[in-house]
Amino acid sequence: MMSELIKKAYEIAKEQYAAIGVDTEEAIAKMKDVNISLHCWQTDDVGGFETADGELSGGIQATGNYPGKATTIEQMRTDLEKVLTLLPGKQRLNLHAIYGDFQSEKVDRDEIEVKHFQSWIDWCKAQGIGMDFNATCFSHDRAADGFTLSSKNEENRKFWVEHVKRCRAISAEAGKQLGTPCVHNTWIPDGTKDTPIDRNGYRANLKKSLDEAMATEYPKEHMKDAVESKLFGIGVESMTVGSHDFYLGYAIKNDKLICLDNGHFHPTEQVGDKISAVLQFVDEILLHVTRPVRWDSDHVVTLNEDVQLIASEIMRNNFLDRVNIGLDFFDASINRIGAYVTGTRAAQKAFLIAALEPTKALVAIEEAGKNFERLAMLEELKTMPFSAVWDYYCLQEGVPTGMDYIGKIQQYEKDVLLKR
Ligand SMILES: C[C@H](O)[C@H](O)[C@@H](O)C(=O)CO
Numbered sequence: 001m002m003s004e005l006i007k008k009a010y011e012i013a014k015e016q017y018a019a020i021g022v023d024t025e026e027a028i029a030k031m032k033d034v035n036i037s038l039h040c041w042q043t044d045d046v047g048g049f050e051t052a053d054g055e056l057s058g059g060i061q062a063t064g065n066y067p068g069k070a071t072t073i074e075q076m077r078t079d080l081e082k083v084l085t086l087l088p089g090k091q092r093l094n095l096h097a098i099y100g101d102f103q104s105e106k107v108d109r110d111e112i113e114v115k116h117f118q119s120w121i122d123w124c125k126a127q128g129i130g131m132d133f134n135a136t137c138f139s140h141d142r143a144a145d146g147f148t149l150s151s152k153n154e155e156n157r158k159f160w161v162e163h164v165k166r167c168r169a170i171s172a173e174a175g176k177q178l179g180t181p182c183v184h185n186t187w188i189p190d191g192t193k194d195t196p197i198d199r200n201g202y203r204a205n206l207k208k209s210l211d212e213a214m215a216t217e218y219p220k221e222h223m224k225d226a227v228e229s230k231l232f233g234i235g236v237e238s239m240t241v242g243s244h245d246f247y248l249g250y251a252i253k254n255d256k257l258i259c260l261d262n263g264h265f266h267p268t269e270q271v272g273d274k275i276s277a278v279l280q281f282v283d284e285i286l287l288h289v290t291r292p293v294r295w296d297s298d299h300v301v302t303l304n305e306d307v308q309l310i311a312s313e314i315m316r317n318n319f320l321d322r323v324n325i326g327l328d329f330f331d332a333s334i335n336r337i338g339a340y341v342t343g344t345r346a347a348q349k350a351f352l353i354a355a356l357e358p359t360k361a362l363v364a365i366e367e368a369g370k371n372f373e374r375l376a377m378l379e380e381l382k383t384m385p386f387s388a389v390w391d392y393y394c395l396q397e398g399v400p401t402g403m404d405y406i407g408k409i410q411q412y413e414k415d416v417l418l419k420r
């Protein structure tokens with residue numbers, strides 16, 4: 001889009017926002033603290049680099065067969081570098097343990113070490129970004145019966161404890177080398193298709209395993225632990241061991257982060273509503289921003305009301321330093337890089353819209369009991385000239401404005417993705 005036009009539109013928008021007490025420059029400045037952790041698994045449908053044909057298990061699914069999937073570490077990095085050129089602001093990388101550099105040495109998950117991730121740490125350093133990490137407790141023979149950390153098979157349980165231990169050590173080293181804490185997230189698929197009898201036994205096992213895996217303390221400037229809850233998964237409909245109640249309790253008691261994935265709750269529950277609730281009791285949280293369509297389908301994030309409430313709650317309460325923002329979607333049915341960029345930009349837009357809210361004025365109206373006025377203002381705010389501010393922000397950041405990124409991705413598909 002023409003930069004002169006963008007500047008003109010921005011000047012008008014700036015005045016319109018100023019008329020309702022909003023400083024657009026201040027809103028744009030706040031965006032420098034919105035650092036989204038890019039989930040590497042959107043580039044390869046959560047396949048990983050352990051084997052060429054890694055089968056996804058654990059009750060999650062990437063559907064679709066669009067050409068261009070990353071199948072090597074080099075391809076994934078090329079894709080991520082492309083993504084970074086199309087996003088305003090500063091991002092982070094969110095890596096799963098299955099994405100190690102296993103080209104020269106194939107090891108099992110209870111044997112991974114920093115050396116298998118050193119090239120990723122170096123890559124992050126070269127990009128000037130931080131790194132986050134995840135134990136991969138799925139897509140493995142030892143998870144075939146549906147249980148990992150809560151397993152009653154002691155050999156398997158110990159295997160997964162060792163895996164998580166190692167992932168935490170890798171995270172701490174990554175955070176140390178990169179000078180920014182690495183958030184290590186633990187999500188497990190454990191649960192049962194049909195009604196179990198011994199729910200308590202599995203949950204007691206999970207607690208014991210987490211205690212063992214997290215026994216080593218690392219400095220908070222190097223790594224932070226998060227635990228991710230879930231309501232159900234495919235084939236795990238009747239009981240999920242790591243439920244929200246379980247992990248919220250664990251996080252509060254053990255000073256951990258709770259990870260809230262907005263695909264992991266009943267569809268009528270909103271993660272945006274949970275943020276101010278849980279932050280009364282835990283220091284920090286991790287978010288997995290996604291779009292559940294009828295189930296935890298991990299569709300590409302769009303600028304919908306759920307995502308807007310999440311962003312608004314964070315910005316209204318100045319929670320950015322207590323909320324670690326990650327994404328979690330994997331769509332294999334469309335251009336994967338297009339999915340990545342569209343979804344991340346949608347999340348960023350929600351934060352900029354939130355930054356452009358006249359929050360103090362709205363709170364005053366609310367406290368005066370003027371509920372019609374609150375409703376009307378919220379409705380009017382939806383059609384304020386946000387896109388002029390967004391385009392101006394992208395222009396300042398030197399990234400494509402408006403729809404211009406679509407052409408860049410089409411070109412990348414032609415030049416790179418279709419040649420794979
Ligand atoms: C690949 C991710 O770790 C996974 O999606 C997990 O975070 C999750 O949300 C499972 O439903």
Ligand SMILES: [Mn+2]
Nearest residue numbers: 228261288328
């Ligand atoms: Mn998730």
